[in-house]
Amino acid sequence: MFKSSQPLNRTRSNFNFAAMAATCRRHFFSLQGEGQGRGNAGVVRVQLLWAVSMCCALLCIQYLPHSISAEPILASSLGFCKTVPVLRGAPLHCCLPAPTRKPIRFKFPTCANGGPPVVRERKPVHVVQNDPEYVRKYNLAYARMKALPDSDPRSFLNQWRVHCSFCNEAFKQRELPGPLGKATGVLLQIHYSWTFLPWHRMYLYYHERILGDLIGDPTFALPFWNWDNQLDPIAGMMPFMFLPNFPVNNSALTDVNRNPNHMPPKILYLGYNGKLEAEGKQNLTDEQIRYENLCVMYNQVVTKISARSFLGGPYVVGTNNTAATVNVAAGETPGESGGMEIVHNVAHEWTGLINNPAHPDNEDMGNFIYAARDPIFYTHHSNVDRLWDVWKTIPDKVTIAGNRQRVDYTSSDFLDSEFTFFDENQDMVIVTIRDSLDSSKLGYKYADVSESDNLWINYEPLPPHKPSEPWNPSHWPAVVPSGNNTIGKVPSSFKLARRAPTKKDLKGKGLKHLNQLQEDIVLEKMRIPHSAYARFDVFLNFPEANRETHLYMSEYVGTFTHLPSGMVDMSASVSHSSVTESDGQFRLFNIRYSVGQALRRLGIADWNTDVVVTIVSKGLRRTNPTIDFYFSDIKQDFQ
Ligand code: C2O
Numbered sequence: 001m002f003k004s005s006q007p008l009n010r011t012r013s014n015f016n017f018a019a020m021a022a023t024c025r026r027h028f029f030s031l032q033g034e035g036q037g038r039g040n041a042g043v044v045r046v047q048l049l050w051a052v053s054m055c056c057a058l059l060c061i062q063y064l065p066h067s068i069s070a071e072p073i074l075a076s077s078l079g080f081c082k083t084v085p086v087l088r089g090a091p092l093h094c095c096l097p098a099p100t101r102k103p104i105r106f107k108f109p110t111c112a113n114g115g116p117p118v119v120r121e122r123k124p125v126h127v128v129q130n131d132p133e134y135v136r137k138y139n140l141a142y143a144r145m146k147a148l149p150d151s152d153p154r155s156f157l158n159q160w161r162v163h164c165s166f167c168n169e170a171f172k173q174r175e176l177p178g179p180l181g182k183a184t185g186v187l188l189q190i191h192y193s194w195t196f197l198p199w200h201r202m203y204l205y206y207h208e209r210i211l212g213d214l215i216g217d218p219t220f221a222l223p224f225w226n227w228d229n230q231l232d233p234i235a236g237m238m239p240f241m242f243l244p245n246f247p248v249n250n251s252a253l254t255d256v257n258r259n260p261n262h263m264p265p266k267i268l269y270l271g272y273n274g275k276l277e278a279e280g281k282q283n284l285t286d287e288q289i290r291y292e293n294l295c296v297m298y299n300q301v302v303t304k305i306s307a308r309s310f311l312g313g314p315y316v317v318g319t320n321n322t323a324a325t326v327n328v329a330a331g332e333t334p335g336e337s338g339g340m341e342i343v344h345n346v347a348h349e350w351t352g353l354i355n356n357p358a359h360p361d362n363e364d365m366g367n368f369i370y371a372a373r374d375p376i377f378y379t380h381h382s383n384v385d386r387l388w389d390v391w392k393t394i395p396d397k398v399t400i401a402g403n404r405q406r407v408d409y410t411s412s413d414f415l416d417s418e419f420t421f422f423d424e425n426q427d428m429v430i431v432t433i434r435d436s437l438d439s440s441k442l443g444y445k446y447a448d449v450s451e452s453d454n455l456w457i458n459y460e461p462l463p464p465h466k467p468s469e470p471w472n473p474s475h476w477p478a479v480v481p482s483g484n485n486t487i488g489k490v491p492s493s494f495k496l497a498r499r500a501p502t503k504k505d506l507k508g509k510g511l512k513h514l515n516q517l518q519e520d521i522v523l524e525k526m527r528i529p530h531s532a533y534a535r536f537d538v539f540l541n542f543p544e545a546n547r548e549t550h551l552y553m554s555e556y557v558g559t560f561t562h563l564p565s566g567m568v569d570m571s572a573s574v575s576h577s578s579v580t581e582s583d584g585q586f587r588l589f590n591i592r593y594s595v596g597q598a599l600r601r602l603g604i605a606d607w608n609t610d611v612v613v614t615i616v617s618k619g620l621r622r623t624n625p626t627i628d629f630y631f632s633d634i635k636q637d638f639q
Pocket residue numbers: 163167191200344348368371381
């Protein structure tokens with residue numbers, strides 16, 4: 001049948017960094033926006049029209065609040081806060097100090113006379129670390145932050161707690177208006193949904209302002225760890241300025257809880273699989289790592305046109321993705337991480353201590369509980385934030401019409417979601433997602449690294465494998481919708497019957513034409529243990545794919561990763577076996593792979609040809625051969 005992985009010395013005629021960079025150009029397509037909302041926005045609109053024409057004014061007033069049901073979430077550190085359990089040791093206290101003054105509303109930054117603020121320019125860390133003056137200031141800012149008392153919300157301890165608490169279900173979701181809206185009974189989790197990018201953007205915004213304020217420098221900017229850069233030989237390494245033995249004093253930037261096997265000259269591998277590494281089977285050359293990294297970036301960012309596929313799924317009041325009790329029939333959505341969150345998890349996993357029994361939580365970076373204790377965290381997220389800006393500029397090239405612009409969600413449920421943070425004056429500030437969408441209004445910008453961005457933006461995977469026998473997807477079983485479909489250690493392949501999109505698929509998308517839709521494959525309601533790092537790489541029409549298959553092939557369509565957080569039952573997680581038993585220890589996820597480009601590469605130009613979907617499970621950290629992942633269905637979906 002097919003040849004399995006590509007031989008090491010296979011040369012790619014089209015892989016010439018300099019030539020690729022030279023031919024790269026950005027195109028801008030001006031198209032109408034995508035208008036993402038919740039799936040029922042169209043129904044709501046029709047209902048509303050009906051209501052307007054049929055009802056008297058009074059009835060309308062009663063009708064509106066029920067049918068338009070805007071339910072933006074309020075994420076505030078005021079009020080209820082519980083400790084966060086960890087695998088080893090006592091639960092952690094991640095709660096934040098109460099504000100000493102009345103919370104204030106966010107205002108865009110200005111300079112003293114009210115004009116536009118001095119722009120902070122965030123530069124690549126592999127560049128700024130060569131500037132001793134910058135390193136000195138950066139280290140001083142963190143040293144001062146670490147010296148602040150625990151009661152000060154600007155202290156490094158409290159900066160870590162911000163992440164530990166909001167990302168590990170210490171708080172409950174609240175309803176607007178903030179800052180202390182009505183508490184719901186549902187715990188709050190700002191990962192695994194559309195809140196991921198905006199929340200981290202504003203978290204960094206205040207973190208950067210606090211650091212700058214502590215050294216009296218209003219132009220101070222965080223650097224970004226440019227790990228997606230495959231052009232510069234050192235950009236993907238753990239940044240030197242955070243490591244011991246750096247020539248300039250960097251004592252406030254080091255952290256002992258990092259993977260000693262991933263120090264320079266190792267480069268971050270976006271196909272990273274800790275299990276394979278532990279078995280001694282992950283021995284790629286740097287060149288192979290770079291090819292795979294480009295392909296992972298291409299599949300996690302470029303092929304994702306819709307806001308949903310890049311930013312993540314909706315998260316509104318009542319959504320409970322912290323337990324496996326999501327009531328999909330009632331309109332609740334399981335967790336759905338976007339392409340950006342998924343690829344960012346790999347850098348966390350790779351940087352943290354892994355396969356070390358003394359550190360079962362993969363501290364610091366490998367677990368949302370501890371991640372922000374490592375100063376590398378903020379430079380990693382600076383790059384994640386940058387990539388959100390880059391995503392909006394990438395030309396379509398993915399849908400059949402190839403003329404759709406990437407835009408953020410536009411629904412009120414998204415835009416009016418509120419968060420609270422502490423600013424450089426120790427004031428609690430209420431910000432909305434609406435405030436976060438335009439980074440230029442926030443007074444910072446990113447240094448241009450488009451030459452390396454363009455390597456993955458314009459990446460083309462290897463040509464498809466040629467089957468040696470006639471191909472027939474019916475050799476593989478279709479998924480029977482149920483809660484008991486499993487993915488185990490061995491790759492699983494399923495036949496997927498495809499269909500053409502219909503007018504119904506356009507609903508609520510803000511698009512006019514069917515051929516502007518992005519075709520996705522969704523694994524529905526995957527159950528993932530809270531305490532597990534999970535990774536699924538998916539291939540189309542390549543059932544031979546296994547844990548060692550390279551990701552730079554045409555058949556690879558993307559990755560899903562889950563980074564642990566908010567472990568609910570520690571004793572159970574430690575003894576492994578009971579992880580499969582109780583529902584409370586799982587999250588439910590919808591996992592989305594965007595496949596339109598891959599289908600065309602594979603020569604499938606119609607909507608109806610069936611395909612085989614192969615899911616290769618990787619990366620459960622703690623060895624337990626009995627753990628299977630359960631999911632309910634595999635579906636085609638259009639966004
Ligand atoms: Cu809140 Cu990189 O995580």
